[in-house]
Structures are given as C-alpha cells and as structure tokens.
Amino acid sequence: MSEWTWEYEGYEPAAERLREALCTLGNGxxxxxxxxPESRAGLVHCPGTYVAGCYNRLQSTVAGRDVENEDLVNLPNWLRLRFRSRRADGSAGPWFSPDVSRPVDYRQTLDLCRGTLTRRFRYRDGEDALVGVDQCRLVHMADPHLAALRSEFTVEGRSGEIEVESAIDGEVINGNVRRYRSLNRSHLTQVQTGAADPDTVWLRCRTSSSDIGVAMAARTTISGQLPVSSGLHPARRRAVHRLVIPLAPGRPVVVEKTVALHTSHDPAISNPLGAALDRVQRAPGFSSLLASHAGAWEQLWRRAEIHVPGEAGRVLRLHLFHALQTLSPHTAELDVGVPARGxxxxxxxxxxxxxxxxxxxxLNLHFPEVSRALLTYRHRRLPEARRAAAEAGRGGAMYPWQSGSDGREETPELHLNPRSGRWLPDRSRLQHHVGSAIAYNVWQYCEATGDTEFLHTKGAELLLHIARFWADSASYDSGLGRYRIRGxxxxxxxxxxxxxxxxxxLDDNAYTNVTAAWVLGRALDLVRRLPAWRRQELFERTGLDSGELQKWDDVSRRLRVPFHQxxxxxxxGYGDLAELDWADYRKRYGNIRRLDRILEAEGDTVNRYQASKQADALMLGYLFSPAELAELFRRLGYELTDExxxxxVDHYLRRTSHGSTLSGIVHGWVLARVHPADAWTYCQDALEGDVADLQGGTTGEGIHLGAMAGTLDLVQRGLTGLDTREDALWLDPVPLPELSEYGFSLRxxxxxxxxxxxxxxxxxxTVPASEETPIRVVLPDRAVTVAPGETCTLKLPGG
Known part of the structure; x- marks a missing residue:
C-alpha cells in the first residue's frame, strides 16, 4: 500500500463492519x-448514511422502564445498486451477493488523496462466464449535497445481458449497534417515492418526532450501450430504476448513479425534494464530478499538510482523512457539534x-472557521445549559455530558453490559467537567486565532457562565479551610x-477541581481585559457584580486537591480503595480494557478498586505544560514538583486498563515529557486504536474521532511543545527516538x-511571503522573530 491508499485484499465477511467504518466517505x-452497494443490513453488512445534526427522539421500554433516546438518524440508502445476469432465453440468474457467489481477485482501495473508494473483483456467472465489476464512489467534497457511484461491468466468455437495479431504499432502521437492538430504532415516517423521467427516481420522508424533511434524488445513466429496457418503479418505501443492458465479451458497460441529498435544515432552498431534483438534474457526469471533488480534496490537503515518515505517517494521514470528512469547511455552515464517533x-x-x-x-491551527462554528454550537445551547444548572439549584451553565439537537442532557439513564446482559444505571451525566473542556477550547481558539470579537462576545458569555457554575458548585469546608466540589x-x-x-x-475529583480553578482564573483575567463598555454590558446581561467576582477569586485559590502516598x-478516598490483582485478571481474561464490564459480570464493581479506565488526574498533563500546571497548583496553595x-504518572500508569481510545493519546503525550523511552508504546496504541480495532469490535460502530484528531495533535503540539499564547508561537520539542523527523503546516x-x-x-x-506582521517564536532558551518570506533554522537546546 502506498502512503495515500488503504487496500483490502479478499472478501472477509467477519471484517466487513470494520472496513465499512474505515472506508466511510463524507464531506462534513x-x-x-x-x-x-448490493448489500442490505444484516449480520454482515450495515449500510448507513448520516447527515450532520439530523437527530430524532424515540421512546423505548428497557428493563421495565420507559426511556427516551435521541439518535443520529440512519437515512435512506442511496448507494443501493444490485445486478444479475440474464441469458439469451430471458431467464435471470440470482442477484449477485459476495456472501453467496464468492468473488475472485476481490480488492477494495480507499484513495485518501482523491477521497474515493474503489472495488474491483470478478465472479463466475454459472460455469461459462466471468463477470468483472469495477466500482468507484465518492461523496462530493466541493458540492456537499452530491454523491456518485460509477459501476463498470465486463463479461468474459459469452454474450448476454445484465440486469441492474439502482434504488433509493427507505426500508432502513438504526441497526449498526447490536446492543441497542431492544430499543425502538425506526426513525423515518411518511415515506413517499416517485419518478422524474427519463432516468431519475426520488424518495422523501420525515423523521418521526424532530420532523426533519429528507429528500434524495438518484439519476442513473448508461454509457457504452443502449439498454434493452429501462423502467422507473416507485414503490412504497423504495424508489427503483431497473435496466437491462446487453453485454458483449471484452466490451465494458458503464452505469453511473448520481445522487442529491437535501434536508429541511438546509438554507437557501424552497423544499428538500425540489432542491434534490434540481441539483441531480444539473449535476455533470461522473468524470467531471470526480475532477471537481479531487480538486477540493487537494485544497484540503494543502491546508492540513503533515509529513511523518513510515507507517505512523500512513495512519496519521488516514486519521486526518476521517477528521476532515466529519469536520470539513462545510461544517462551518452548520449548527452541529463534534460527534464522538464521526x-x-x-x-x-x-x-x-x-x-x-x-x-x-x-482545527484551530488549520481550519479556525470550523472551530468557531463548533464553539458557536455550544453558545447556541447556553440557555439550555443555564436552565439545567438552575434545575440543579446552581447558577451559571451546566453543560450536558452527551448532547444532540437542542442541548438538553442526552446521556441515557441505563446502559447495557454485553458481558452480563444486565441493564445498569448510567451515571456518566455527572461528568460536569465537560463545561471546563468548552471553556478551555474557547481560550485555546482565541489564543491561536486572535479572534477578539468572539472572545469578547460569545466566548466571554460561555466562560463567565461556566465559571459561575463552578463557583456555585463549590462548598466551603471550614474544617479544611478549603472549597470542595462533591458528587x-x-x-x-x-x-x-x-x-x-x-x-x-465522587468528591474532589482532582481533574475537575483543578480545571474548575483554571476556568475561574481565566474568567477573571478576561473580565479585567475586556473593554469597559463590553464589561458593563456583560455585567448587565449576567447580573455579575464585584462581590461575586471576589468569591470566584477565592474559590480559584482554595479548591481542594487531595493527595495520598x-x-x-x-x-x-481513592487511596483507601483496594488494590486489584492485575496479573490475575490479565491471565484469566487476556484483554481487560473494559475491566468494569468484567467485574460487574462477576458480581463485583470497579468502584472498589484503584483501577482507572483511562487517564484522569494525568489529563492535567495533557491540558497544561509542566510550568503551567505547577503554577496552577501554586495558585491553589500546593507544591507540584517534577518528582x-x-x-x-507512575502510580496511575500501573493502575489503568486503557478502556478508551483516548487513553493512549494522553499517556503518550504525558510520558513524552516524563519517560520518553516509554512514550512510543502508548503513541502506537493511539495510532492503532481504530485501524486494528483494539477495542474489540467498536470501530465497526463508528471511528473514534477524538482519538484520531488527538494523534494529529500529538505530533502538532504534544511532541513540539507548541503553544499559542502572548501573541507568540511557543515551542519546546521533545524528540522521540522513534520519531525524530517530522513536519506540518500551520495557519x-x-x-x-x-x-x-x-x-x-x-x-x-518557514513563513510564507505575505503582508502580515512577523511571527514571534519562543523557545526555552531564546526568542526569534521570523518575517514573511523568511526561513529560520534553530538548533535545539541540548542539540
């Protein structure tokens, strides 16, 4: 495989769901x-098409309780295209299925450079002929409402006909995750189909509760031969275009399927069906679509250039590909957040x-307009977060652990342990540190971009309301002389x-308390830096006064951080928990990443042990440089030495099962500064998380977007020590023996x-020529200024 392609040889039913996820095509x-294309959902295959932000809410009965879940909706399958041979006597063979007629020379190729997925194979039609199939698909990166599939058929051995059925299939459910099978999964209603002569069929529907209108139109054309017959067959939930095409030995026939997709959320349209029909009828042929699509990808790759040698570079490029397919410049026009599984x-x-x-x-340093849109998604849901805080008896904004369409808490009340088959209470909604993550991203975005307009408006409102929540969540313990955050x-x-x-x-989670103190400190800094008129406006809008700010300052300096040993x-209380016999559990179970499920199935609970799923306290070393972290602890009245x-780090490293794909990133990042010789093991774990499906079947349910983007940032910021603050680029590289040479571009x-x-x-x-001001670059032992059009080569300390 080249550095720009991922190839899969042979057809392996057991690997299909993983391949389907890793070979997903998208445009944001x-x-x-x-x-x-010929597959339908079942035990082997899971076709799926998802529009960013297209959610629907359904009621289900689980373990005797009525529960409500909001899901990203699996929309009608536009890709559907099946085929079968017809003989001279008019008889038709079975529809081709790789699960029945095993193909030969089967190869799938994901082309990262052009954003295409090709599939080439041959299959035996009876005993007297081989049929070759060459398919290429794209989800258009220039026009986000278009997709296309090109299928070329060639027969060897005899003449005949091939029947092709091109369809839009509305008989779909959300069936990608098997442990959800007891839930209501039928999200689409009011399905209607129709035809627009001579070569287009359409389907429209609505989501059952969110009432989002969805329309697809598919144009199917042939080149190389005139069809024997062509018919449009709208049905109840499927719109079908059926063609019979003559095949002569060695003479390929090409079928092109072009599809347009619109929803009622789209701007600048009259209605989704009219927009889809108009767009598909105006769309050019496949070769022209491919050219403009490849051109759009070329521009993206220029803006997100990364050079890492070897296999690590190949995987990083795949991760970047999937990050850009989920969060592209088109995403900047949408009201959506960051879906954890893309x-x-x-x-x-x-x-x-x-x-x-x-x-x-x-994204801040490559596509800042996308970052701004994702933060705006949070700002639009600020009223809901404030309502949630008020219902909890607190001020400020309490953001949900899981969110979707409108910003309410979407974390399910129950979750299934597949190992025991039991439904258990889900308490992850108590992860209020999501608010600190939002505040941290606001600050990082504004430091990287200099976007003071956002910082002084939406960013300030987010920071202040999150800070108010933390100050109101902290209770004073007179016996300790400290503030505490409980539960x-x-x-x-x-x-x-x-x-x-x-x-x-739990009480006084160190990560929660330290990041809450950081949020309060940043909010106070921002209030001092704001122009007087804007500060007055914010005070009037939020009801802030000097007395409340004094409390923020006090809490930010006296939040408790527990220590043990x-x-x-x-x-x-973490240090009072029992020690786990890690060797015994590894011997008995092998993979113990999901230690919580193993213990629950045994009738035990992980709450009894010093055992972590992923980095928790060590996350502090991911967010803050050593100097920043030490200063944070000093502000809180604690000493945090290097020792x-x-x-x-050593303490928790021995007590972590790495049950999350994020764990390898954080540990690799932290160890690069503490134990460089051990860092690469965890970096590799992060790189292989989805490619090797280290979580055991989870990647087939969607890639881990945070982990993929995190590996990119590990190179961009983790190993370089890159920080954007005080109007400068700060760099403090940590060369690893396994990665001593790499490069990337920045905006x-x-x-x-x-x-x-x-x-x-x-x-x-290297700073490209422009009329912008020079860039200040700060290293641990010096600072330099690099003007546009200049290149500066620096010898690193110790080099």
Whole structure:
C-alpha cells in the first residue's frame, strides 16, 4: 500500500463492519459507510448514511422502564445498486451477493488523496462466464449535497445481458449497534417515492418526532450501450430504476448513479425534494464530478499538510482523512457539534461529548472557521445549559455530558453490559467537567486565532457562565479551610460512586477541581481585559457584580486537591480503595480494557478498586505544560514538583486498563515529557486504536474521532511543545527516538501555510511571503522573530 491508499485484499465477511467504518466517505455535511452497494443490513453488512445534526427522539421500554433516546438518524440508502445476469432465453440468474457467489481477485482501495473508494473483483456467472465489476464512489467534497457511484461491468466468455437495479431504499432502521437492538430504532415516517423521467427516481420522508424533511434524488445513466429496457418503479418505501443492458465479451458497460441529498435544515432552498431534483438534474457526469471533488480534496490537503515518515505517517494521514470528512469547511455552515464517533456509525447514538477537547486544538491551527462554528454550537445551547444548572439549584451553565439537537442532557439513564446482559444505571451525566473542556477550547481558539470579537462576545458569555457554575458548585469546608466540589464523575468513568454508598458521584475529583480553578482564573483575567463598555454590558446581561467576582477569586485559590502516598489522588478516598490483582485478571481474561464490564459480570464493581479506565488526574498533563500546571497548583496553595508529578504518572500508569481510545493519546503525550523511552508504546496504541480495532469490535460502530484528531495533535503540539499564547508561537520539542523527523503546516494569525519541520536537533520555521506582521517564536532558551518570506533554522537546546 502506498502512503495515500488503504487496500483490502479478499472478501472477509467477519471484517466487513470494520472496513465499512474505515472506508466511510463524507464531506462534513453527510457521510456514507463503505458498504457494498448490493448489500442490505444484516449480520454482515450495515449500510448507513448520516447527515450532520439530523437527530430524532424515540421512546423505548428497557428493563421495565420507559426511556427516551435521541439518535443520529440512519437515512435512506442511496448507494443501493444490485445486478444479475440474464441469458439469451430471458431467464435471470440470482442477484449477485459476495456472501453467496464468492468473488475472485476481490480488492477494495480507499484513495485518501482523491477521497474515493474503489472495488474491483470478478465472479463466475454459472460455469461459462466471468463477470468483472469495477466500482468507484465518492461523496462530493466541493458540492456537499452530491454523491456518485460509477459501476463498470465486463463479461468474459459469452454474450448476454445484465440486469441492474439502482434504488433509493427507505426500508432502513438504526441497526449498526447490536446492543441497542431492544430499543425502538425506526426513525423515518411518511415515506413517499416517485419518478422524474427519463432516468431519475426520488424518495422523501420525515423523521418521526424532530420532523426533519429528507429528500434524495438518484439519476442513473448508461454509457457504452443502449439498454434493452429501462423502467422507473416507485414503490412504497423504495424508489427503483431497473435496466437491462446487453453485454458483449471484452466490451465494458458503464452505469453511473448520481445522487442529491437535501434536508429541511438546509438554507437557501424552497423544499428538500425540489432542491434534490434540481441539483441531480444539473449535476455533470461522473468524470467531471470526480475532477471537481479531487480538486477540493487537494485544497484540503494543502491546508492540513503533515509529513511523518513510515507507517505512523500512513495512519496519521488516514486519521486526518476521517477528521476532515466529519469536520470539513462545510461544517462551518452548520449548527452541529463534534460527534464522538464521526459520521461513521451509530455508537453513542451520534452524540456530542467532550471529544472536541481533543479535536479543536488541531482545527484551530488549520481550519479556525470550523472551530468557531463548533464553539458557536455550544453558545447556541447556553440557555439550555443555564436552565439545567438552575434545575440543579446552581447558577451559571451546566453543560450536558452527551448532547444532540437542542442541548438538553442526552446521556441515557441505563446502559447495557454485553458481558452480563444486565441493564445498569448510567451515571456518566455527572461528568460536569465537560463545561471546563468548552471553556478551555474557547481560550485555546482565541489564543491561536486572535479572534477578539468572539472572545469578547460569545466566548466571554460561555466562560463567565461556566465559571459561575463552578463557583456555585463549590462548598466551603471550614474544617479544611478549603472549597470542595462533591458528587461528580471524573474522566476515568469507571468510578461513579463510593463502594456501598447510596449517593452517586465522587468528591474532589482532582481533574475537575483543578480545571474548575483554571476556568475561574481565566474568567477573571478576561473580565479585567475586556473593554469597559463590553464589561458593563456583560455585567448587565449576567447580573455579575464585584462581590461575586471576589468569591470566584477565592474559590480559584482554595479548591481542594487531595493527595495520598505523596501523589495526587484521583478523588477523595481513592487511596483507601483496594488494590486489584492485575496479573490475575490479565491471565484469566487476556484483554481487560473494559475491566468494569468484567467485574460487574462477576458480581463485583470497579468502584472498589484503584483501577482507572483511562487517564484522569494525568489529563492535567495533557491540558497544561509542566510550568503551567505547577503554577496552577501554586495558585491553589500546593507544591507540584517534577518528582511529585513523575510519581503521580507512575502510580496511575500501573493502575489503568486503557478502556478508551483516548487513553493512549494522553499517556503518550504525558510520558513524552516524563519517560520518553516509554512514550512510543502508548503513541502506537493511539495510532492503532481504530485501524486494528483494539477495542474489540467498536470501530465497526463508528471511528473514534477524538482519538484520531488527538494523534494529529500529538505530533502538532504534544511532541513540539507548541503553544499559542502572548501573541507568540511557543515551542519546546521533545524528540522521540522513534520519531525524530517530522513536519506540518500551520495557519496562524493571518499566516497560511507556516512550515514547521523538526529534524533531529534542528527546528526549521518557514513563513510564507505575505503582508502580515512577523511571527514571534519562543523557545526555552531564546526568542526569534521570523518575517514573511523568511526561513529560520534553530538548533535545539541540548542539540
């Protein structure tokens, strides 16, 4: 395989769902899984098409309780195209299926450069002929409402006919995640179909509760031969175009299917069906669509240039490809968040979590307009977050752990343990640190872009309301002389309560408290920096006064951080929990990434043990540089020396099962500074998470977008120490033996295509010619200024 392609040889039914996710094509507006066009949903295949932000809410009965879930909707299958041979006597063979007529020379190729998926194979039609099939598909990156499939058929051995059925299939449900099978999964209603002569069929429908109108129109044409027959056959839930085409040995016949997709959420249309029909009828042929599509991808690759040698570089390019298919410049026009599993499947029901914490730092320096739109998604849902805080008896804004269409809490009340078959309470909605992630992203975006307009308006409102929530959540403990935040769940997720306690949640989660203190400090800084007129407006809009700000300052300096055995405690009481026999569990179960499910199936609970799913306290080393983290602890009245931090890292490293794909990123990032020799093991874990499906079947339900973008940021910021603050680029590279040479481009403060190259002990910065001001670059031992049109090569400290 080349550095720009991913190839799969042979047809393997057991691998289809993984391949379908990794071969998904999208453009930021919608995406379609890499399922075989002739396939229907079942045990092997799971076709799926998802439009960003297209959610629907359904009621279900689970374990005797009525529950409500909002899901990203699987829309009608536009890709559907099946075929079969017809003989001279008019008889027809069976429709081709790779699960019945095993193909030969089967190969799928995902072309990252051009954004296409091709499939080439041959299959035996009876005993006297071989039929060759060559298919290429795209989801258009220039026109986000178009997709196309080109199918070329060639027969060897005899003449005959081939019957092709091109359809839009509305008989779909949300069936990608098997553990959801007991839930209501039928989201589409009012399905209607029709035809627009001579070569177009259409389907329109609505989502059952969110009432989103969806329309698709498909134009199917032939080149190379005139059809024997062609008929349009609208049915109840399927719109079908059936063609019979003559085949002569060695003479290929090409069938082109072009599809347009619109929803009632789209701007500048009269109605979805009219827009879809007009767009598909005006669309050019496949070759022209491919040319403009490839051109759009070429522009994206220029803006997101990355050069990493070897297999790591190949995987990083795949990760970047899927990040751009989920969050492209088209996303900047939409009201959507960061779906944790991309637009690639239905896991987590397409919800938005805190994964933007791992995604926006990369986008800020390449596609800041997308970052701004994703933060605006949060700002639009500020009223709902404020309502949630008020209902909880607190001020400010309490953002939900999982969100979707309108910003209400979408975290399910129950979750299924597939190992035990039991439905259990889901307490992850107590992860209020999602608010700190939003505030952190606001600050990072504005530091990287210099977008003071956003910082002083929407950004300020977000920061202040999140800060108010934390100040109001903190209760003063006179015995300790400290503020405490009780009843939360940290990033670990395994621990959601104390053993045997009636009340869920934990007290003084270190990550939650330290990030809350950081939010309060940044909010105070921002208030001081705001122009007087804007500060007055904000005070009037929010009801802030000097007394409340004094409390913020006090809380930001006296929030409690627990310690045990000389290391930071993940939460109060963590050090009192029992130690787990890790060797025994690895011996008995092998893969113990989901240790929580294993223990629950045994009748035990992970709440009893010092065992973490992923980085929790160590997340602090992901968000903040060593110097920043030490300063944060000093502000809180604690000393955090390098030795204490190193011992903290070692302590949790031995007690983490890495049950999340995010865990490898954070550990690789932190260890690069603490134990460089061990860092690459975790970096590789992060790189292989989806490609090798390390979580055991989860990637087939959608890629892990936070992990993919996080690996890109690991190179961009983690290994370079890149930080954007004080109107400068700060760099403090940590060369790893396994990755001593790499490079990437940046967009920073009006400069497009700043080149950053690290080669062993040298760092080269290239600033393209422009009329922008010079860039200040700060290293640990010096600062330089690089003017537009200049290249500066710096020898690193110790080099």
């Amino acid at each position: 507006y919608f995406a379609t899984r890499g399922a075989a 637009l690639h499947g239905e896991a987590y029901r397409g919800h938005v979590f805190w994964d933007e914490l791992f995604v926006l730092p990369y 939360v769940v940290g990033p670990d997720e395994y621990h959601d309560g104390y053993p045997g306690a009636a009340r869920p949640g 000389g290391v930071i405690s993940q939460f109060e 204490i931090w190193r011992e903290t 920073y403060r009006g400069h497009w295509g700043i080149g950053v190259r690290l080669h062993h002990e040298h760092l080269r910065i």
